[in-house]
């Protein structure tokens with residue numbers, strides 16, 4: 001027996017392999033086999049000298065089922081992970097779920113509203129029980145779906161942002177950042193969702209252009225015997241302000257004009273009486289007021305407008321909050337107290353009209369912010385919240401004290417972190433440069449509770465206290481456990497802050513919180529915890545992070561901010577941003593459009609491999625991908641083709657087996673296909689290393705279908721005796737294809753690889769630290785090559801050095817001749833079974849021998865000596881070769897074809913002489929029609 005081959009005990013009969021590939025029957029079984037093998041867990045094939053490779057699954061939200069976007073992301077990750085695992089790297093892929101605070105709470109609130117209840121009816125504790133129950137169910141669904149997609153992640157390390165370990169990590173991070181002065185409490189203007197009754201981060205507000213109304217309202221000037229403000233304005237002793245939000249006038253604390261505005265110069269410093277509230281407020285000058293907007297005079301409502309907040313800070317104005325958390329007016333609303341904003345607006349406009357203070361209204365287009373979770377209109381709202389300071393130099397980075405912002409810029413600028421595609425770097429820098437302090441507290445119940453405690457002594461309302469009360473009260477304490485005693489007054493009674501943290505706070509820790517040792521030790525610092533966590537030491541910084549570009553800021557940037565501060569490491573070396581999945585027309589898939597495609601349904605119909613291919617081939621970094629069912633169907637056809645090729649080989653060769661050594665070529669075709677295979681391995685490896693998965697898949701598909709199946713397998717049927725080459729190519733293709741289409745490749749591999757290890761027990765997990773790696777399972781399986789039982793851990797083909805091979809050119813000539821003859825046969829409508837005589841000159845014989853037989857069989861011709869008397873016929877010129885086909889004329893058929901062509905030509909000529917068509921049709925269309933006509937005339941001439 002030859003070296004590198006292993007004899008199979010039994011001969012495969014055709015009957016053993018079904019004609020049709022049926023993914024439904026095999027996929028679940030194969031996934032179970034992988035899981036039971038233990039090889040998703042890198043501990044099971046590691047020696048300590050092996051290069052680690054790690055990535056974290058962007059955790060799907062715990063809000064239920066996965067959509068096609070998740071399917072794409074998961075497929076992409078799995079391609080990366082399987083590739084690196086096969087390269088022999090110690091590969092870790094951590095799966096997990098995000099608790100998705102607001103999103104999940106909203107889902108459950110909707111569920112209980114069907115029972116006629118609100119969360120307040122249940123109370124915090126009971127409500128959270130319901131949420132946890134819901135999350136458990138969702139997690140099971142998500143896990144099932146990920147398995148269906150073939151995700152080869154390490155389930156033993158599955159993480160959840162609300163697990164005890166991750167919660168502990170969140171608390172420690174909060175306390176550290178609080179003690180470093182990076183987390184501060186302040187009464188600031190925030191984005192407030194009155195429906196969720198919570199703050200939102202700036203990027204959680206979605207803006208939509210809306211048609212509104214601009215109201216012109218007269219504010220009487222206190223000293224009413226003043227002349228009219230300006231002849232163009234009319235009236236006397238009034239100043240007219242323009243606003244889209246008349247209801248917030250109850251919170252006005254000034255009227256502002258531009259200092260350069262001649263119309264109002266004489267009014268600066270005067271006082272107006274605020275209508276409806278009867279308060280006196282000043283007229284101030286601020287250079288940020290746009291004189292061309294409305295009347296050039298604006299009302300200033302610092303507690304309900306971000307621009308006014310800035311004006312108020314410059315002029316030291318008072319803040320009057322007129323809203324309750326639920327978006328109704330509070331005590332400052334006077335008689336409009338308890339009315340919702342929209343209703344209050346109507347009533348206030350009516351009253352202004354009655355008093356003759358509403359001067360006019362006009363239509364106005366403006367941007368309105370909506371809550372990204374519930375779509376309610378977001379209110380700028382003054383409230384006491386927790387903020388993460390991004391401009392405070394408190395992070396030691398590369399030996400210098402820097403701000404979070406500076407570090408986030410440095411790591412990308414210095415290329416410690418690579419962002420792919422690199423055009424997103426610009427967007428990243430822009431975003432970081434404009435970053436404001438991050439409001440991290442939320443007033444919802446589901447989430448990590450803020451680990452801050454308030455001493456209860458002397459405070460009327462410890463939670464929503466007023467600014468001056470904060471000064472008087474004992475300082476709050478950040479602590480994971482309830483503090484024993486207040487350091488200032490000695491009290492032992494404390495209340496915990498009722499707020500929870502922004503959901504992105506915990507997901508920002510994802511790359512390292514998931515690698516912490518699961519044993520929690522009391523009173524241990526985060527630094528100590530990280531130091532004793534083996535996974536953190538081995539796998540951090542992680543190798544790659546591959547989320548969608550739409551969460552570059554939500555998540556990627558925040559991971560960079562939080563990880564650099566907390567671990568002194570970057571979270572990942574490469575960020576690969578993928579695009580979004582869109583429908584055939586390029587629209588976003590959504591429930592309301594009804595254009596979504598359910599990945600599970602597609603898997604049931606076409607199989608996972610087909611779905612994965614359709615999501616990866618054609619997808620390029622940072623660009624969206626269009627998806628539709630026919631596309632998946634097309635890839636299902638490819639999978640079937642792949643099965644047919646494999647089946648042909650498995651049933652043709654006497655002994656299916658793994659041939660690991662490149663066999664010797666016997667013919668030009670062998671030389672050619674083996675050279676092509678080398679090029680393929682080389683190119684695909686290069687693409688895989690550069691995250692170019694789509695071109696890698698396309699090259700594989702082209703080789704498999706066009707070169708291998710359509711040419712070489714057909715050649716094998718003629719030349720015979722090529723079992724070794726067929727098996728060698730098949731096993732190489734299986735390994736190259738495996739990251740993309742794991743199920744079918746594992747199935748075929750199993751048919752090829754029938755070594756005893758298939759049934760033998762697993763290699764034992766590596767013993768750990770002191771274990772010398774010479775006997776590690778990885779070595780056992782890997783470097784010996786193809787003898788491992790599962791393709792999951794079979795080594796990836798080694799990329800060869802490419803030498804130029806003359807066989808590539810010679811074989812191209814042979815194929816070109818065959819194709820040319822086939823085309824001519826089709827043109828002349830020659831019966832497929834008919835063998836056509838073709839002239840063979842001595843020089844031609846020299847060029848194409850020893851492949852004459854091959855051409856004869858594949859093109860269905862027979863070569864005859866070309867003499868001077870038999871040069872009549874159809875001559876083909878291809879690759880510098882001329883050959884003459886002696887085509888028997890079937891006049892009936894030819895005449896029919898001629899007639900058809902003539903008819904076609906007439907219709908084209910008519911079209912091209914139609915002036916109307918020529919005037920209206922685009923140039924390109926006319927050109928196409930002209931070239932059609934030209935081709936048809938050429939064809940007709942040949943038939944003549």
Ligand SMILES: [Zn+2]
Nearest residue numbers: 193196371374
């Ligand atoms: Zn909301």
Ligand SMILES: [Zn+2]
Nearest residue numbers: 455474486489
């Ligand atoms: Zn106290």
